[in-house]
Amino acid sequence: MLEHKYITETPLKHRQNYAQFFTPENVAKLMAKWLLKDQPKNILDPAFGLGVFYEQINKINPNIHLTGYEIDSHIRTYYHSNNYPNLTIINSDYLQSDIKGYDGIICNPPYMRFQKFLNRHEILPILEKKLDKKLTGYANIASIFLIKAIQELNDKGRLTFLLPFEFFNTGYGTEIKQILVEQNLLKQIVIFNNEKDIFPEVTTTICLLFCQKNGQNEPIKITTIQNNQEINNLDKIENYYQYTLEKSELPSEQKWTPIITSLSQNITIPKDFCQVSMYGKFTRGIATGANDFFALTKSQIMELELGENNVSKCITKSPLIRKFVFTEDDFQELSNQNKSVYCLNVKDENQPSVINYLKQGEKLGLHDRYLTKNRKPWYKIEIRQPAPILFGVFNRGRIKVIRNYSNAINFTCFHGFYPNVFGTENLDKLFVYFLSEQGQSIIKSNKRSYGNNLDKLEPGDLNNCFCPNLKQLNLIDNEQVLEVIELAKTNEKKAILMSSKITELFFK
Numbered sequence: 001m002l003e004h005k006y007i008t009e010t011p012l013k014h015r016q017n018y019a020q021f022f023t024p025e026n027v028a029k030l031m032a033k034w035l036l037k038d039q040p041k042n043i044l045d046p047a048f049g050l051g052v053f054y055e056q057i058n059k060i061n062p063n064i065h066l067t068g069y070e071i072d073s074h075i076r077t078y079y080h081s082n083n084y085p086n087l088t089i090i091n092s093d094y095l096q097s098d099i100k101g102y103d104g105i106i107c108n109p110p111y112m113r114f115q116k117f118l119n120r121h122e123i124l125p126i127l128e129k130k131l132d133k134k135l136t137g138y139a140n141i142a143s144i145f146l147i148k149a150i151q152e153l154n155d156k157g158r159l160t161f162l163l164p165f166e167f168f169n170t171g172y173g174t175e176i177k178q179i180l181v182e183q184n185l186l187k188q189i190v191i192f193n194n195e196k197d198i199f200p201e202v203t204t205t206i207c208l209l210f211c212q213k214n215g216q217n218e219p220i221k222i223t224t225i226q227n228n229q230e231i232n233n234l235d236k237i238e239n240y241y242q243y244t245l246e247k248s249e250l251p252s253e254q255k256w257t258p259i260i261t262s263l264s265q266n267i268t269i270p271k272d273f274c275q276v277s278m279y280g281k282f283t284r285g286i287a288t289g290a291n292d293f294f295a296l297t298k299s300q301i302m303e304l305e306l307g308e309n310n311v312s313k314c315i316t317k318s319p320l321i322r323k324f325v326f327t328e329d330d331f332q333e334l335s336n337q338n339k340s341v342y343c344l345n346v347k348d349e350n351q352p353s354v355i356n357y358l359k360q361g362e363k364l365g366l367h368d369r370y371l372t373k374n375r376k377p378w379y380k381i382e383i384r385q386p387a388p389i390l391f392g393v394f395n396r397g398r399i400k401v402i403r404n405y406s407n408a409i410n411f412t413c414f415h416g417f418y419p420n421v422f423g424t425e426n427l428d429k430l431f432v433y434f435l436s437e438q439g440q441s442i443i444k445s446n447k448r449s450y451g452n453n454l455d456k457l458e459p460g461d462l463n464n465c466f467c468p469n470l471k472q473l474n475l476i477d478n479e480q481v482l483e484v485i486e487l488a489k490t491n492e493k494k495a496i497l498m499s500s501k502i503t504e505l506f507f508k
Ligand SMILES: C[S@@+](CC[C@H](N)C(=O)[O-])C[C@H]1O[C@@H](n2cnc3c(N)ncnc32)[C@H](O)[C@@H]1O
Pocket: 018, 019, 020, 021, 022, 023, 046, 047, 048, 049, 050, 051, 052, 053, 069, 070, 071, 072, 075, 092, 093, 094, 095, 107, 108, 109, 110, 111
């Protein structure tokens, strides 16, 4: 409840500046229960926020003392009183604290780039000395929270952290993974597959780490959780897991996401695969804030006398594209059928017909909507180039992948792929991989389920997906790729079959 009040009253920018994303109660309870198993004498929460961990711990055992650090003076005004039993809140930067000796540490650390941290130049040398480590490569504060907390944990102590799953693929994560595994700290990883249900606010896959400083080399438990109901029915997380991995199966220099996601799929992500971001970037489509006003048909453009200069070719709705390949001819066909394949893109704002149409929009209050009122002027849409590969944002079953050869830009119904030099050279090959059954199931491991078989993909999910590396793509025969693309225009099933056959090469 306090969280709702806080979120409604606090500007988003402030929350972003402090990386304030709150742990849901049921997840906090799961972490707290595990933490309290060996009757710790004292507990530390390095990033207290609104105190969700304290609340849960206090409900289970009100006699344990918790120390919480919180840097933000604004959030601190939301604590009801200064008189919570067994709680000490320290109103300062955890990274500058000089503490140790905790039996239990529980944390949802701020996940933000170190460059954004104001005091970094001051605190970095002190921290490096204290932790006896060079921290220059540690691009994210969360990783420093984890390293520091491990040092402050007593022998036999327990530590649980909530982190984005991608943490295990980052360069700066390598050393931490090494510490976690080689010091036999890591006992269990819990991955939430359906974050929309559990973490409505976040756009990355979240996981929990459970560590204990008991020096015992035990198999690492891997748990995947699908929805809130599953969490609510859980009693002891340590007894709930689908897989176990030996230390040797989690090498620190390798990305852990493919290793772990492979477990729950009938496909193993080849370990030399790279991330899609190697070839470019997925970006969400143009958000107009008033699609009905911005999307236009050919006849509307003529009736309104807007002229070619003030519109752009645009895919405004997902169902407009039915085939895997979308060409300029397909676009013309849709245009001739008077479908909404243009969007208002004002270049000449002094043209009387444009002024008239904008006035119509203003009469409807469209200039005063959340998105439009933050734009100057309200009708200026983002500048985008046509994206050569498009991915459906919402999908049922197969993920909609389109090779776009037209000059049309797109609304938010699709995410567009904008290739870099490597991507530009390999667009058709990447498309073949995305179309294949293997590519589809690897991409799907990053999706968010919305229930009813409806899945959503965010641009970040797609950028983090795994795909063949440059050397592997070079092994694909160009002629075969062109064949798939020709097939995709007329016979989708055959195109999928052929692309899957080509892709088999990487899974031997
Ligand atoms: C991701 S939130 C988690 C809040 C709460 N523990 C929860 O799980 O709901 C991180 C919190 O740490 C605070 N924070 C950020 N940087 C900090 C720092 N250097 N020292 C202490 N607290 C910090 C933020 O203001 C925010 O409230």
